[in-house]
Amino acid sequence: MADELTPDELLDKIDYGTDSGNWLDTTKSVQIRPGMYCYAAKAESVETLGLPNARSWNPTEEDWKLPDNWQQIIHDGIKERLEKFRTFKIFMDVCVRCGACADKCHFFLGTGDPKNMPVLRAELLRSIYRNDFTTAGKILQKIPGGQRLGGNRPLTLDVLKEMWYYFFQCTECRRCSVFCPYGIDTAEITIMARELFNLLGLNIDWIATPVSNCYTTGNHLGIQPHAFKDMLEFFVEDIEDITGVDCTPQFQKKGADILFVTPSGDVFADPGTYTCQGYLILFKYLKDKYGLDVTWSTYASEGGNFGFFTSHETMKRLNAKMYYEAKRLGVKWILGGECGHMWRVIHQYMDTMNGPADFLEVPVNPITGTKFHNAASTKMVHITEFTADLIKHGKLELDKSRNANRIMTFHDSCNPARGMGLLDEPRYVINNVCDNFYEMPPNTIRENTFCCGSGAGLNAGENMELRMAGALPRATALKHVHEKYGVNTLGTICAIDRAALSTLCEYWVPEVEVAGIHELVGNALILPGEKERTEDLRMEPLPGCEEEE
């Protein structure tokens, strides 16, 4: 991050007093600035998916190479979505601009840019809606100065660019929605806006390329089947070094009890890889002790769904693989790994889009007999629900002391927190595998949790200034518990978080490390026949083993 701003420079820029200009004017904001935007989608990725207007273009250039009838395309796109989504229609109409959401967005708090207030982000699109779709707007258009009164404006190229800039500065985290008296969810508006951009081929590459990889290869990184297997086997070797036990997983095993799907980030990038090792250890334990048969799949090797950041249709296309594969393999139900938006898709969309999953059984944990009633239709259980249930029934032998060096806090990932309400399960698991756990301040956890600043496909390298600014509210809360309690580990149940928060910590709170919850489980779990462990999954000495040799 040498060429980027230092933390001090970034902090100097923050000012919540907004300027007095009129936001309907675009000139100032359409300066799409390096560090604050992501590169344009590569033409071939857009093509693979068969999405419209694949071409090479550059956001900072004057000419975006739009089709001639681009205004018509957007107009028709809005019209179609108003009918298909009641959320969209209502949210366009009922905002009273009370400002309750204004200072709830991490991007506003980290940049002070008034157009990053959720209400204003939405107003960018609403101004077009009012102009083209409401009677008042149509009348005001004709009166000189009328547009200023109603806040409507015609869709010009500058307006389009401005919308693009700011809708790719929203991580769809829904924090604003919690405070809105009408439940207006700016994330939902961002989803619609991004669908509209996709009609013009205006996606960003950090989304489009993972989506196209995921579509063809099965996962975001385009890891081919043999390589995927190699990577897990690599972890198996490490685990064997540490524990003396062989945890080799199964792939595409027909008739297994459970299909396990996790984000490919867990297979690819540290520190997610340690979480992945944790899964392998847990499954080995359950296999040896209780005969539970879990399989992985190289075809459905991605839980994360960047289609969610593209369009509802693309989301559905990527998500379909999980059911397709579960059916082909004849498993009983599906277990999902630690991932944020993957779980929002599974929880709120999967059954509706790609169900009914009547070829699967209502999930029952065969070891404890617990029936997961809350997953009766989707047939998919979150791994912290599953592990919490095992712990509660005393089915896991855990040695907490192996995590004694970890002074923990927990980052609620936006999607599980505000899209499903998965709050206590991970905390229960943490408390059972670690001794030291401290919460961050109440305004920054649970449903009030702050985004990592890199969600919704924004965790690229080129928009680092935006990411670090957006990460500030999370970072200051973390810094607080670090200073107060000596917290040195930030636990989380999201693969993007594991990558994004690591960068955040490096930048804002370098003394803190990031860990997935199942990494801690993997450390604490006593595998049958294991040798005396001296190292944790990071191959660092366990507490008390530091001086050996």
Next chain:
Amino acid sequence: MTQKYLIPLTAVFLLFLVAYAGAGAGLGWFFGIVFPYLAVIAFLVGFVIKVMGWARSAVPFRIPTTCGQQKSLPWIKQNRIDNPDTASGVFIRMLLEIFLFRSLFRNTKAAFNRNASNRITYSWEIFLWVAALAFHYAFLVVLLRHFRFFTSPVPSCVQFLEALDGIVQLGLPGLFLSGVVLPAAVLFLLARRLFDQKVRYISQGSDFFPLFLILGIAVTGIFMRYFTKVDIVAIKEMTMGLVTLSPTIPDGVANLFYAHLFLVSILFAYFPASKLMHLGGVFLSPTRNMANNTRAKRHVNPWNYDVPIHTYEQYEDHFRDKMIEAGLPVEKKE
């Protein structure tokens, strides 16, 4: 910026003058009969069209914003109200939202101090909630109190409400609490729009207009009640005429009353086309009025359609050799 509030302010003032002068010039029947009827029709038709328009749009996915612990394992305590999984939980959530503005109650204010600790701090921000509640309830009371102009005999509940509202007896005629609270709340909301930089930046002319309009209505009403004693009997005769659909224009109705009535009519007519429709929208917001049970119960999307997917067969065809070499199971051996 100034035009954002000066134009609406001027507009309300002009509307007032038009009615006041017009009534003086013998156009009482227009401001007293024609326009009120038109306004009520515009309100009802507009309201219904708008709500039906929303209702016609599909709710493809169940996407409540969850503000508490989900229902999961039996020993984990669910937050039944903020994260309801049943219709009754949703009902309570909506009641709290509609009658107590629960989400607004959560409001916080963020501040950032550029100093050694560089901390963002959050403090509970209750004033918007207080003012919004005060405004809406005072308005409701005022509205209900006015039923004594539209009913004969006046129902006892309206009389009771009036008694309650006037419980603080100060001078004659008795002072209504709502008559104090309503303008005060409106003034607070106005001040916020003018002096809170963030809110000022997001405010439109269409945010100031209803505030000025309501203020105008309140001021004219208060004036008639406490200062220029108007002929209540004549006014009641006229309003009763309106509701019984046999409109008359009795003598002695003050011009100020016509202006008051005109502003009210404008408010009614303006309502459905404006942000005031949040009155209807709050009931229909899909992030609040749905149960969080999508994994437990199937929810159907009325426009769900098939999409192209990359099937396992295509995948295996593509990677078969590599899969065989790596020892991964395949369906077809070559």
